[in-house]
Amino acid sequence: MFLLEAGGVSRPVRLILLAAALVGAAYASTASASVTYVTQWGSHGTDNGQFVGPTDLAANPGGTVFVSDLAKDALGFPIPRIQKFSPDGDFLHIWGFAGGGLGGFQSPGGIATGPSGEVYIGDYSVNLIQKFDSNGNFQTEWGQSGSNESQFAAPQGIATDSSGRVYVVDYGNARIQKFSPDGAFLDQWGSFGTGNGQFLSPSWIATGPSGRVYVADSGNSRVQKFNSDGAFLRKWQTPGPGAGAPDYPQGVATDQSGNVYVVGTNSIQKYTSNGSLLTRWGSWGKGDGQFRNPQGIATDSSGNIYVGDSGNSRIQKFHDSGPPYPDPRAARLKVVRPATTKIRGGRSARINVRVRNTGSSLANQVKLCAPLSDRARRSIRNIRCAGIGSIDAGKRKRATLRVRTRCEAQGKFKLKLKATAANTDSASTRATVRITSCRPEGRGPIPTEGLG
Numbered sequence: 161m162f163l164l165e166a167g168g169v170s171r172p173v174r175l176i177l178l179a180a181a182l183v184g185a186a187y188a189s190t191a192s193a194s195v196t197y198v199t200q201w202g203s204h205g206t207d208n209g210q211f212v213g214p215t216d217l218a219a220n221p222g223g224t225v226f227v228s229d230l231a232k233d234a235l236g237f238p239i240p241r242i243q244k245f246s247p248d249g250d251f252l253h254i255w256g257f258a259g260g261g262l263g264g265f266q267s268p269g270g271i272a273t274g275p276s277g278e279v280y281i282g283d284y285s286v287n288l289i290q291k292f293d294s295n296g297n298f299q300t301e302w303g304q305s306g307s308n309e310s311q312f313a314a315p316q317g318i319a320t321d322s323s324g325r326v327y328v329v330d331y332g333n334a335r336i337q338k339f340s341p342d343g344a345f346l347d348q349w350g351s352f353g354t355g356n357g358q359f360l361s362p363s364w365i366a367t368g369p370s371g372r373v374y375v376a377d378s379g380n381s382r383v384q385k386f387n388s389d390g391a392f393l394r395k396w397q398t399p400g401p402g403a404g405a406p407d408y409p410q411g412v413a414t415d416q417s418g419n420v421y422v423v424g425t426n427s428i429q430k431y432t433s434n435g436s437l438l439t440r441w442g443s444w445g446k447g448d449g450q451f452r453n454p455q456g457i458a459t460d461s462s463g464n465i466y467v468g469d470s471g472n473s474r475i476q477k478f479h480d481s482g483p484p485y486p487d488p489r490a491a492r493l494k495v496v497r498p499a500t501t502k503i504r505g506g507r508s509a510r511i512n513v514r515v516r517n518t519g520s521s522l523a524n525q526v527k528l529c530a531p532l533s534d535r536a537r538r539s540i541r542n543i544r545c546a547g548i549g550s551i552d553a554g555k556r557k558r559a560t561l562r563v564r565t566r567c568e569a570q571g572k573f574k575l576k577l578k579a580t581a582a583n584t585d586s587a588s589t590r591a592t593v594r595i596t597s598c599r600p601e602g603r604g605p606i607p608t609e610g611l612g
Contacts, residue, residue, distance in 0.1 A: 195430075195441050195480050197449045198464065201249030202474035206231045206239055209251040214468040216317070216364070216411075217475065218271045218279070219458035223247030224294070225466055226279055227475065228268040240265035242281060242296060247460065249475065255296030260286045263298040270329065270364070272318040274341060280318050280326055287312040289328060289343065302343035307333050309345045317364035317376070317412075321388060327365055327373060334359040336375060336390065349390030354380055357392040364423075364456070368414040368433060376422065381406035383422060383435065396435030398422055411457040411468070415480070421465060426451040428467060430480070439485035446472055491523035491553070493579045493587035501591065505539065505598030506567040511591055515548060515579050516556040523551045525582040528559040530575045530591070539569040539595050548579075567598035 202211045212231035219225045224244065231239040241256035257264045260283075267285035274280065277294040289312075290301040303312050313332025320326050324341035335350035350359050360379025367373050371388040377395075385394040400407040411423030418433040427442035443450050452471025459465050465478045496514040503509040511530075517523045526548040532540055541564040548559050561577070573593045580586045 194482060194485050195428075195439060195465075195478050198477040198479050199249060200448070200469075200474050200476045201245065204473040206233060208254055209243070209245075209249075211243075211473040211475075213470045213473055214456065214475065215269045215470070216271045216456035217458050217466055217468045218273045219247075219460045219464075219466055220273045220277060220294075221461040223460040223462060223464060224252075225249075225458065225475065226271055226273065227468065228271045228281060230265075230267055238266070240268050242268060242271070242279070242292075244294075244296070245475070247462075247464065247477075249477070253295060255292070261288055261290065261301055263290070263292075263296075265290075270316050270318040272320050272326070274320045274324050274326075275322055276324065278324075278341070280320065282315040282318050282328065284314040284316065284331070287315060289315060289318070289326070289339075291341075291343070300342055302339070309348065310337070310339075310343075312337075316362065317366075319365045319367045319373070321367045321371055321373075322369070325388070327367065329362045329365050329375065331362060334362060336362075336365065336373070336386075338388075338390070347390060349386070356395065357384070357386075357390075359384075363410060364412045366412045366414045366420070368418045368420070369416060370418060370433075372418070372433065374412050374414065374420055376409040376412045378408050378410065381408055383409060383412060383420065383431075385433075385435070394435060396431070398424055398429060399437065399440075400425060410453075410455045413457045413459050413465070415459045415463070416461055421457050421459065423454050423457050423467065426454065428454070428457065428465070428478075430485075438483070441478075449476070449478075451476075491551075491581060491584040492518045493523060493526065493551075493581060493584060494518050495528070495577050495579045495587050495589040496556075497589045498577075498591050500572075500594055501563070502594045502596065503563060503565050504596050505565050505570055507598075508562055508564040511543075511561040511563060511575075511577075511593070513546075513559045513561065513577060513591070514556050515551065515559055515587075517551040517553055522553060523581040523584055525549070526551055526557075526579060527581075528561065528577060528579045530561055530563075530577050532575075533573075536573045536575065536593075539566050539571070539573065540564070540593070541566055543575070551581075563593060565595050570595045570597050 215228045217227045227243045244253040269284045270282035272280045279292045287305045288303045291299045316329040316331040326339040334352040338347040363378040364376045373386045398407040407424040413421045420431045422429045426444045429440045430438045455470045456468035467476045494516045529545040530543040546559040575591045578588045
């Protein structure tokens with residue numbers, strides 16, 4: 161585990177998350193027409209309603225929001241605490257003190273609410289889970305350092321199911337542990353690796369209305385789905401900036417319909433329960449609907465989504481009105497028709513073309529070719545395909561095709577330019593090539609024979 165000091169706060173951060181922040185600075189995802197920004201609250205500080213990088217958050221069905229935060233006072237002493245807010249961000253209550261149990265914290269991280277209003281907090285520094293009522297009154301605790309049952313190596317995300325059972329991401333042991341509402345050990349699953357049911361740096365966890373369990377397998381850039389007994393069901397990659405390389409999920413939540421929300425690189429992605437991407441929104445920044453290293457996400461029964469915008473020390477609230485959604489991963493190519501290219505027979509020339517991505521996601525492995533008809537082959541030897549690479553949404557790139565001609569025929573020829581990509585349909589246009597005679601131009605040398 162690595163520690164990052166930022167604004168006087170020390171908390172678990174993976175090195176890959178730092179790289180993701182740099183990537184996210186240049187990335188802006190497509191906003192969803194069905195997901196709207198509602199409000200935000202919080203600022204950097206240690207007063208009530210302020211944060212120093214919120215670690216995680218949870219919401220009960222009515223929208224009451226609980227946030228774990230680790231701040232430090234002016235002298236550098238830690239102020240670990242849990243804050244409680246109304247659905248609109250009004251400050252309601254705070255609890256916690258610097259300590260190691262019985263209501264005190266060293267590093268409060270994962271947080272979850274139970275079906276009866278109870279609140280569970282994971283303390284990753286002392287490998288402890290604590291249970292409170294909704295007003296912060298201490299009820300019980302369990303856990304210690306180690307790799308046996310009921311032991312942890314930096315517990316991260318926490319989730320509960322409709323029966324009140326508690327699921328804990330045991331980050332350092334790459335496993336999930338399952339407990340009764342009062343902390344009695346019930347089950348465990350997982351190990352280090354990249355296979356089904358294995359984890360690399362697992363972070364957050366959520367349960368769905370049908371009892372399914374979703375784990376943000378961050379090191380593997382994927383979400384894994386299990387039944388409540390830990391049997392592997394499904395997995396899917398989380399698309400990275402521009403829907404290109406896989407992302408590094410830093411939060412997961414479900415709604416009442418079983419849809420899954422995942423915190424990615426400065427964006428939020430919404431999936432069906434089987435991993436089909438429905439929509440995504442967010443970009444790097446400080447404005448409404450923008451994020452700086454978000455971490456933690458929660459939903460309520462009214463279709464609201466709450467996101468811990470850690471780098472901006474605030475909570476943002478959104479409303480999801482449901483489908484229809486714009487296609488979140490559609491890349492669409494368009495080839496701009498070039499001007500007529502004039503080539504002298506027997507020589508070569510270039511056709512300069514612009515290929516645009518008019519869709520909402522990155523176009524991968526774009527290539528431009530010009531297949532030759534039988535008629536064109538009489539005068540054109542070959543046209544080499546042009547590899548373009550990737551094209552960001554809304555951007556364009558130039559491509560150059562080199563045409564080599566023959567001296568056997570002349571005239572105008574129509575070429576079909578075809579652009580293809582790995583993740584979208586092809587696009588084409590026509591290009592006109594005019595081949596002129598390959599006979600020498602102008603007069604030849606003046607004969608000298610017979611001149612005296």
